[in-house]
Amino acid sequence: MAKQNIILKLKKANLLGRGGAGFPTWLKWKLVKKAKAERKFVICNASEGEPGVFKDGFLLEKFPEEVINGMILAMEGLGASEGYVYLNPLYFKKYGKNLKRIIGKKPIILFEKKKGYIGGEETALCEAIEGKRVEPRMKPPYLAEKGLFGFPTLVNNVETFYYASRISRGEYKNTRFYSVNGDIKKPGVFEFSESLTIKEVLKKTNNYPDFDFYVQSGGGAAGEIFLGSELARPVTGAGSITVYDKRKTDPHALMKKWVEFFMKGNCDKCLPCREGLFRLKEMIRKKDLNKEALNEIFFSLEETSFCALGRGAPVPFKSFLKKVMNIDL
Numbered sequence: 011m012a013k014q015n016i017i018l019k020l021k022k023a024n025l026l027g028r029g030g031a032g033f034p035t036w037l038k039w040k041l042v043k044k045a046k047a048e049r050k051f052v053i054c055n056a057s058e059g060e061p062g063v064f065k066d067g068f069l070l071e072k073f074p075e076e077v078i079n080g081m082i083l084a085m086e087g088l089g090a091s092e093g094y095v096y097l098n099p100l101y102f103k104k105y106g107k108n109l110k111r112i113i114g115k116k117p118i119i120l121f122e123k124k125k126g127y128i129g130g131e132e133t134a135l136c137e138a139i140e141g142k143r144v145e146p147r148m149k150p151p152y153l154a155e156k157g158l159f160g161f162p163t164l165v166n167n168v169e170t171f172y173y174a175s176r177i178s179r180g181e182y183k184n185t186r187f188y189s190v191n192g193d194i195k196k197p198g199v200f201e202f203s204e205s206l207t208i209k210e211v212l213k214k215t216n217n218y219p220d221f222d223f224y225v226q227s228g229g230g231a232a233g234e235i236f237l238g239s240e241l242a243r244p245v246t247g248a249g250s251i252t253v254y255d256k257r258k259t260d261p262h263a264l265m266k267k268w269v270e271f272f273m274k275g276n277c278d279k280c281l282p283c284r285e286g287l288f289r290l291k292e293m294i295r296k297k298d299l300n301k302e303a304l305n306e307i308f309f310s311l312e313e314t315s316f317c318a319l320g321r322g323a324p325v326p327f328k329s330f331l332k333k334v335m336n337i338d339l
């Protein structure tokens with residue numbers, strides 16, 4: 011019975027994808043179910059690799075059976091005969107053996123991701139499994155029509171499959187997992203209502219700072235910066251909160267960390283991202299934050315990058331420069 015009703019249950023639960031984009035899970039599943047093809051694939055994206063985001067690793071460690079069960083529900087519900095778990099090298103090493111044991115003889119393959127953040131983008135991930143250069147594809151066609159090896163494919167992240175499994179048993183209470191970290195006393199992964207504000211999460215985990223601070227929410231590289239007075243808002247993206255002690259944090263070192271993360275994790279396919287990030291790094295290294303040049307770099311990244319990594323890269327820098335460094339761009 012659960013097999014027939016799982017998409018309806020996901021719809022009723024209103025589960026949004028927990029990889030960062032927040033697309034309705036039931037709709038993603040329905041599109042793949044509707045597609046007519048000889049083969050279909052279900053992929054669990056376990057490539058989590060952004061600084062400050064570690065809740066999928068937590069779930070693979072604590073609840074791997076739920077994650078695999080979520081995949082099996084998807085495979086059965088969508089008519090997909092093959093599945094992949096796409097793991098970053100660290101998770102492959104740490105959890106691969108146990109996952110293989112849980113998977114047993116089911117048609118699910120563990121795939122070790124090559125290094126680089128962009129390898130976690132859903133079309134780049136298909137390229138990687140197909141043995142091609144790891145870079146995003148042009149969309150459309152979307153994966154629901156033409157995904158892995160050209161067949162309809164569902165890609166969800168670890169937390170989404172975990173909750174699909176809980177939803178199938180009627181156990182979902184509109185919660186999500188938060189990765190809380192940075193200059194705090196009690197870092198960790200916490201499960202709370204998805205509607206909590208950043209401030210409420212920090213208070214509930216006894217991590218609300220008593221010093222001058224700012225936070226980065228929704229990813230410890232791509233996330234936006236918020237001041238202590240701006241925390242009455244929900245946590246977005248991949249559900250992370252990173253706290254920075256204003257006195258202890260070197261602004262240039264922090265921006266250098268972000269830009270190096272993007273440079274290491276991008277695929278170098280397109281010019282605005284490849285060159286723009288390089289120029290940005292040079293400006294940070296020289297501590298020469300020329301407003302006009304910064305605006306040009308951010309504009310070309312936002313408007314002309316091929317994928318979301320490049321388009322979203324200015325977010326932390328713009329909010330940080332404005333709010334913390336008081337540079338009005």
Ligand code: SF4
Pocket residue numbers: 128145146275276277278279280281283284315316317318319320321
């Ligand atoms: S914006 Fe371009 S270079 Fe950057 S990751 Fe995307 S496709 Fe690759």
